[in-house]
Amino acid sequence: GVFAHLEMLEARASAAAVKQEETELQEEKLARLKARVQELRLQRDELRAKVDLQQNRQLGKEGAVSDLAQPSARAVLEWKIKSVKAMLQIFYLTGISGKLTKRGVCFCISTAYEGAYLDSYHLDLCTKPEVQILRHSIPTFIPLERIAKKYLQTDIRRFLSVLSDHLNAYVGRRYQAEQLQEHFSDQIEGTLQRNSLCNLLVFNYNVSSKSKTFPFNVRLLYGDLCCSLPTEVIVSSTPNAPASLAETAAAHSEVFRRVALHKAFHSFRGAERSVA
Amino acid sequence: MDNSICRAYEDEIQSLEEEIKLLTEKYEDNQQESTFFSEEEILMSIKSLQTEFQGESEAHESPSDLKAQLESLETDLSFLMKFTGICFTSHSKKTMEKTRNRTVQKHRLSGNCHSLSFQLEFQLLEVQSKENVSAVVTDLSIIMESGEDSDVSKFVSSTEEHGNLLTFFRSLSSYAEWYEHRRCTFLHFK
Numbered sequence: 046g047v048f049a050h051l052e053m054l055e056a057r058a059s060a061a062a063v064k065q066e067e068t069e070l071q072e073e074k075l076a077r078l079k080a081r082v083q084e085l086r087l088q089r090d091e092l093r094a095k096v097d098l099q100q101n102r103q104l105g106k107e108g109a110v111s112d113l114a115q116p117s118a119r120a121v122l123e124w125k126i127k128s129v130k131a132m133l134q135i136f137y138l139t140g141i142s143g144k145l146t147k148r149g150v151c152f153c154i155s156t157a158y159e160g161a162y163l164d165s166y167h168l169d170l171c172t173k174p175e176v177q178i179l180r181h182s183i184p185t186f187i188p189l190e191r192i193a194k195k196y197l198q199t200d201i202r203r204f205l206s207v208l209s210d211h212l213n214a215y216v217g218r219r220y221q222a223e224q225l226q227e228h229f230s231d232q233i234e235g236t237l238q239r240n241s242l243c244n245l246l247v248f249n250y251n252v253s254s255k256s257k258t259f260p261f262n263v264r265l266l267y268g269d270l271c272c273s274l275p276t277e278v279i280v281s282s283t284p285n286a287p288a289s290l291a292e293t294a295a296a297h298s299e300v301f302r303r304v305a306l307h308k309a310f311h312s313f314r315g316a317e318r319s320v321a
Numbered sequence: 322m323d324n325s326i327c328r329a330y331e332d333e334i335q336s337l338e339e340e341i342k343l344l345t346e347k348y349e350d351n352q353q354e355s356t357f358f359s360e361e362e363i364l365m366s367i368k369s370l371q372t373e374f375q376g377e378s379e380a381h382e383s384p385s386d387l388k389a390q391l392e393s394l395e396t397d398l399s400f401l402m403k404f405t406g407i408c409f410t411s412h413s414k415k416t417m418e419k420t421r422n423r424t425v426q427k428h429r430l431s432g433n434c435h436s437l438s439f440q441l442e443f444q445l446l447e448v449q450s451k452e453n454v455s456a457v458v459t460d461l462s463i464i465m466e467s468g469e470d471s472d473v474s475k476f477v478s479s480t481e482e483h484g485n486l487l488t489f490f491r492s493l494s495s496y497a498e499w500y501e502h503r504r505c506t507f508l509h510f511k
Contacts, residue, residue, distance in 0.1 A: 071323050071327075074327065075323065078334065079330060081330075082333050085334060085337035088337075089337055089344065092341060093344060099348060099351050103351070118365075118369040119366075119370060121363060122370065122391060124353060124356055125363050126387065127353050131412065131414065133394065133398055133401070135409065136401050136407075138486055138487065139405065139407055139487070139490035139491075140491050141404075141405050143397075155487065157458075159485055160458040160484025161456075162455065162456040202404070206491070213487070213491075
């Protein structure tokens with residue numbers, strides 16, 4: 046009847062109102078976004094012009110106006126602060142950096158393999174009444190206590206230097222193994238076995254001879270913990286391998302003794318290519 | 322239809338905000354890297370700030386905060402130089418490339434370790450990944466005062482070839498200490 050009809054009209058009007066509100070909200074949102082985009086575009090364009098002007102001024106190009114404004118005292122100090130911070134960051138590249146703390150010093154030992162900087166380790170030391178290690182992030186397989194017992198009280202520089210040697214060598218060995226797995230996985234058979242200190246490495250790799258491949262087994266022992274080259278190398282082929290491979294095994298053994306692991310494989314690949 | 326326009330605007334906003342951030346950093350880096358103030362100018366600025374804003378507190382760092390911050394940083398720096406024996410006399414850098422996760426800077430560094438002086442130039446590439454920042458040194462060039470010494474020049478060229486900046490500093494430190502010790506010993510016997 047009438048009521049049903051009225052109800053229907055009411056429902057329809059209400060739905061229309063809701064839709065109307067939704068549309069208005071949507072339009073408002075769009076308008077806001079559009080305004081924001083325009084604001085940001087303007088800001089970006091101004092910045093681009095500022096940077097171009099700055100570069101022109103520095104290159105002494107035509108149309109550049111020299112900066113006659115005197116920098117404020119605050120700006121000068123802020124420049125100096127940034128400049129000192131930059132120099133402190135450079136110390137990171139030297140291998141030993143740190144900052145003074147209330148109780149002593151917090152040292153940071155950085156490690157690197159050739160140009161690639163790898164992990165860094167921290168040592169929080171208190172210096173009075175005697176030198177003590179409060180906290181550190183040295184891995185447990187590095188003989189920290191032994192090194193500390195020998196040098197910490199008498200010669201902190203030496204202590205840090207020896208610790209740095211151990212850490213850099215460990216990181217160097219680990220890096221070589223990782224590089225090997227990353228770049229020469231096609232030649233490696235199975236998985237590379239190593240201990241946490243990365244001073245014992247055992248793996249199998251394929252050597253091709255006369256279009257047949259033979260597995261070699263390598264056992265590398267790094268007896269000097271401060272060195273990233275092995276002290277003991279055993280390369281062995283399988284019993285059914287041809288006799289000529291014994292020579293190859295001996296040659297490879299020599300290379301592993303003198304050259305970093307991933308570089309050794311790089312040279313094998315090169316040699317194979319030149320023979321083929 | 323409207324939703325896609327909204328999303329297009331939102332994407333543009335995000336990319337503009339990023340571009341603005343990079344441009345601001347580029348401008349500030351450029352300002353920093355092309356300016357130089359002498360120690361006198363620094364001291365004058367410290368004095369001038371203290372008298373200008375006596376007692377006034379500002380929205381950003383107060384002048385005494387800046388002075389304290391500078392002093393703390395300089396104390397750390399002079400401690401490191403004294404401790405390691407590596408003394409930097411000048412450092413300049415130029416940002417060659419900067420994107421969201423990649424920065425390439427060219428550094429020029431000179432200094433000495435005990436009595437041995439050096440001049441370095443290198444390029445530093447920093448890449449930001451999810452967990453950390455990785456740094457790689459390339460194009461390393463080293464000039465050492467005692468470059469005529471054949472041991473030193475062999476060491477320098479091998480270091481340059483592999484970009485072994487870390488090894489350079491660590492070896493320099495121990496060599497300089499030994500060299501200094503030897504020099505003092507000779508002087509003692511003169």
